Amino acid sequence: MKRIIWDRKPLRVLLFIGVFVIGSYLSSYAANEVAKLTTAPEVPPAITRAGGANVTVELESTEKKGKLSDGVEYTYWTFGDTVPGPFIRVKVGDNVTFTLKNSAASKNIHSxxxxxxxxxxxxxxATQTSPGGKTAFFWKALNPGIYIYHCATTHIPTHIANGMYGLILVEPEKGLSKVDREYYIVQGDFYTKGKTGEKGLQAFDIEKMRAEQPTYVKFNPMATPGNLKANVGETVRLYVGNGGPNLTSAFHVIGEIFDTVYQQGAVGSEPAKNVQTTLIPPGGAAIIxxxxxxxxxxxxxxxxxxRAIDKGAVGILEVTGAEAPNVFKPLKSGGADAGHK
Amino acid sequence: MLLQFRGLTISTIEKIALSVTLFIFIGFTYSVYASGPQDPADKDEEEDHSHVIEAKVPSDKLSEMRRLKNPVVANKKVLEEAKAIYTGKGTCFNCHGDKGKGDGPLAESFNPPPRDFYDKDDIGWQKIRTDGEIFWVITNGAGAGMPPFADMLSDEERWSLVIYIREIGKSSATDLATKGKKKH
Incomplete structure (x- = not known):
């Protein structure tokens, strides 16, 4: 009987390929991804994978001049050069590695x-970071919801008043219901040495902040400009946060009724229905x-x-599409009995 | 020698006594005038200095910290590096001011105010607090205002800052001596 003699070289190659394939499979079991960050009012797309991924998030703190109102400039302290900072989206169960870089041009420590x-x-x-420095920490996303993030370096109210806040969404296991449009808005109160409307570069006024008398109240003051947009018949979801530092927002959309509100951002709780105005405290958020x-x-x-009429807390949602006279139509103006003929 | 005035005579001794009394009276009157009206806030200001003298190091660590010696030797290079930290990544200037007078752009955020290293009010803080105590405060922070720098600056950098803070104190002492305003 002829003995079969195996050539060992192909065997080694096969073994190597096998180990490589199995290793690759095991390493991809927990996905590794870099979180997609967006500038307000844009929101990153919904997460379609399961929770438990290894997600890395990196933000940079900066100090940057920007527009506060027409002819009024302000030196904002920011995450990612915008106020609010970027929107971060992860899923419950995710393992997040967060890195904070503080720009070398910063004059302050940030966190x-x-x-x-x-x-x-x-x-x-874990993230008190000096100018030009970098810090990091790991955390596991245990609770779904929409949450504020903010700087927490002394003097904390000053850092927040200068614009250091944003939102992070921790999606629930099965995600949120599908909607047509998602937008990101954060309200903040600002305190300038000059009166409301006084032109030029305005300095921060700590006494006005302590007295809780802002000169401006703004939505997304240093973000992508322009109106929010939607088409008739679409469902819109707003992630609305309040950076403060002081004022509680009575958030309302003139001419709309909120079908659903996750008050306090409490995903998992029974949402409120048919809400006209919802309270959003400083350091809080809601899903509308x-x-x-x-x-x-x-x-x-x-x-x-x-705050809206005099101090700037105004935004616009532009809805286009066919008129719906069965829901709303202006009637001809005229005498007291117009519309009754 | 006797002076006569409407039958009264004044001896030399009496003249000397009168002159001394007049001199003291005029001197006292001038000193009250020169010092101006008493500001009611003066008393409060003095009371406010208690936070300056108070030790920031916890009592159980105080003696240990007071014994510590600065391992970094002061020289021109160290001072330049320390100044760069003070005005750069250490961000000390934001609260303590460019010249260490406790008057930086964020100073008004804090109560009590940031430490005046220059000792412009000549309270004697530079003499009272030891290098080890200053190092401890830079490392661990103090109260709600001063953050801990243990994770942001190396041991050597923090000791260098102690040297720089002492340098600010020296310039203060020189300035005060020159102006003749030193009280103690």
């Missing part, structure tokens, strides 16, 4: 406290959903209305 984090200071102690039925310009306001 971050994620309200989504379970751990000391929400990461604040509504279907747009009628075309027009819908004005987003803090309904503590002088």
């Amino acid at each position: 971050i406290d994620f309200h989504a984090v379970t751990g000391p200071g929400g990461g604040a102690k 959903e509504f279907k747009v039925d009628v075309p027009g310009a819908y004005i987003l306001v803090d309904h503590a209305i002088s």
